[in-house]
Amino acid sequence: MNLRFETAGKLTSICSKTHLAFRFHLPQPTNELHILFHYAPKRLEDLETAEREIKAAILRDATVKQQQALTERWADFSPLNNLITVSIDDPVGFRGSAHRHDPVQHHKLSQKEASPGFTSGPLPKGIWTVTLSAHCIVTTECHYELKVWEGGQA
Structure with missing residues (x-):
């Protein structure tokens, strides 16, 4: 080597x-x-931080019509890597x-x-x-x- x-x-x-x-x-x-x-x-092992980050991304990137349904299912997008x-x-x-x-x-x-x-x-x-x-x-x-x-x- x-x-x-x-x-x-x-x-x-x-x-x-x-x-x-x-x-x-x-x-x-x-x-x-x-x-x-x-x-x-x-x-990312911290679930509170993961939830906050996922919900912020949904509000930033999803249409208004999609936001409520996606926010309710935030855990489906976890874990964050x-x-x-x-x-x-x-x-x-x-x-x-x-x-x-x-x-x-x-x-x-x-x-x-x-x-x-x-x-x-x-x-x-x-x-x-x-x-x-x-x-x-x-x-x-x-x-x-x-x-x-x-x-x-x-």
């Missing part, structure tokens, strides 16, 4: 609908690249994305194979970008870690 990039951080609800782009240098072509990403918590997804670009362009709900994701790229959502092929030297897309952060804080390495399993 040859570590190429590692970072960790914290997101809050104001980070929803934003993208964090992390760049790392690959000094020479490689045969295998791994991206390990995880975040926590996944779920954080969602952060991963995209990868190599020095040439887009290599794929993983729009998955799993809070722990391990992706592999190589000449002959790649994790679902990504393309296999040469892994050229140069500047690579891993983008974390914070689609929705519903908890007070959401902590993430990202690690990129060449070679076998960590």
